[in-house]
Amino acid sequence: MQFELAPMEGITGYIFRNAYLKYFGDMDRYFTPFIASTGLNHKELNDVLPEHNEGFMRGLEKDMNVKGEGQIRPRLVPQILSNRAEDFLMIADRLRQMGYSHVNLNLGCPSGTVVSRGRGAGFLGVPSRLDAFLEEIYEKCPLSVSVKTRLGVTDMEDWEGLLEIYEKYPMEELIIHPRIQRDFYKHPLRLEGMELALHRQEKTGGRISICYNGEIHSLGEYQTLRQRFPRIQRVMLGRGVLKNPFLTGELRQWEKRRQVSEDYENPAPEARREVLWAFHQEMLNGYREIMAGEQNALYKMKELWTYLGDSFPGKEKALKKIRKAGDMIRYESAVREVFD
Ligand SMILES: Cc1cc2nc3c(=O)[nH]c(=O)nc-3n(C[C@H](O)[C@H](O)[C@H](O)COP(=O)(O)O)c2cc1C
Structure with missing residues (x-):
């Protein structure tokens, strides 16, 4: 499994990613948050600068993982949000000059401001324009291109047609978040959309590598997914x-x-806490270093805690x-109290 x-x-900018790489480092691939401006604004540029991502840039894809498990070495994939081929190609070229070999196209962002400009998941609502866009970028982009998509905008009617379009291009991988734009991030998943994609993949001889993304927040949810879709080889976790x-x-x-899954043992709680503490301190120091003013670093860390708090059941008061x-x-x- 990849x-x-x-x-x-x-959240998953270079401060988070580097801290994660240092203390966990167990992903095969890391995707950057989207880049939307052709000139790469200050934040976007800093996020992809090779000197901010040294641990991700070393080694070639075919190298073995340092753990010797035969996995693909961790790599970084910048994501681009655009509906103009010219702009996409311009951003990709900047990234190529920095040493990147693979970029990802965002066709999933559900946010109102993005969608109203026909970008992200909004682009799925005009399949013929999307097709022309993909034709141009796959013809001209010197980097390999993967796509991260939802199933449609207001319903799933276009999904099969979108898959037909995707199948025409040499896609590095197709990451599917099985929701439509209207679903945002909470609506129940539409796994029938995933099923259709996998069925078509089988029919076309597996031309496209499919990656599943959505609501894998625990081992139990992962086991259910593996049971329902045993052929899935790639999973994206958020x-x-x-x-x-x-x-x-x-x-x-x-x-x-797998065969003896009952034997699974979690790492000792004490060891987990120590690693989490170090991970937290690494990020806190990182944000303090790069952000103007402590309040901004504080804001960043608080946002992270809206998720990380789940690792500390029973600590609601301190949280x-x-x-x-x-x-x-x-x-x-307060953080010391949570870790106590
Ligand atoms: C705060 C936040 C920011 C996100 N930013 C991006 C983004 O920049 N690009 C993207 O393709 N998806 C973005 N997503 C969507 C996630 O990549 C992922 O598809 C989604 O969270 C579902 O997966 P999960 O249930 O594993 O979190 C974002 C999601 C959240 C919650």
Whole structure:
């Protein structure tokens, strides 16, 4: 199984990614949050600069993982949000010059401002334009291109037609989040859309590599997915990893010991806490270093805790103090209480 870290705007930028790589490092691929401006604004540029991503840029795809498990070495894939081929190609060219070999197209962002401009999941509503866009970028882009998609905008009617379009292009991989734009992030998954994609993949001789993404936030949810879609070879994890950074390690362990899954043992709580503490400090120091003013670093860390709080059941009181902390002194004292 190949595991990939989902792009999450505002969260999985290079500070998070480097801290994750240092303390967990168990993803085969890492995707950056989307880049939308052709000139690459300050934040976008900093996120992809090779000097901010050294640990991801070393080695070629065919190299073995340092753990010697024969996996693909961790790599970084910048994501682009655009509906103009010219702009997409311009951004991809900048990325090529920095040493990237693979970019991802965002066809899933459901946010109103993105969709109203016909980008992200909004682009799925005009399949003929999307087809022309894909034709041009696949013809001209020197990098390999993967796509991250939803199933449609207002319903699933276009989904099969969209798959027919995707199948025409040499897609590096097709990452499917089985929801439509209207579903945002909470609506129940539409797994029948995944089923259709896998069925078509089988029919076309597996031309496209499909990656599943959505609501794998625990080992149990992963097991259910594996049962329903045993042929899936790639899974992208997002909020599940923010809630429990040990998740990918747990899923890998389970894959290794599938036959005797009852034997699975979680790492000792004490050891987990130590790693989480170091991971947290790494991010806190990283944000303090790069952000203008402590308040901005505080805001970033609080956002992370909306997910990471799940790793600390029974600590609701202290977690509330984190949410309420108005300055770094109160924040750090609340964090110590959570870890206590
Ligand atoms: C705060 C947040 C920011 C996100 N930013 C991006 C993004 O920049 N690009 C993208 O393709 N998806 C983005 N997503 C969607 C995730 O990559 C992923 O598809 C979604 O969270 C579902 O997977 P999960 O249930 O594993 O989290 C974002 C999601 C969240 C919650």
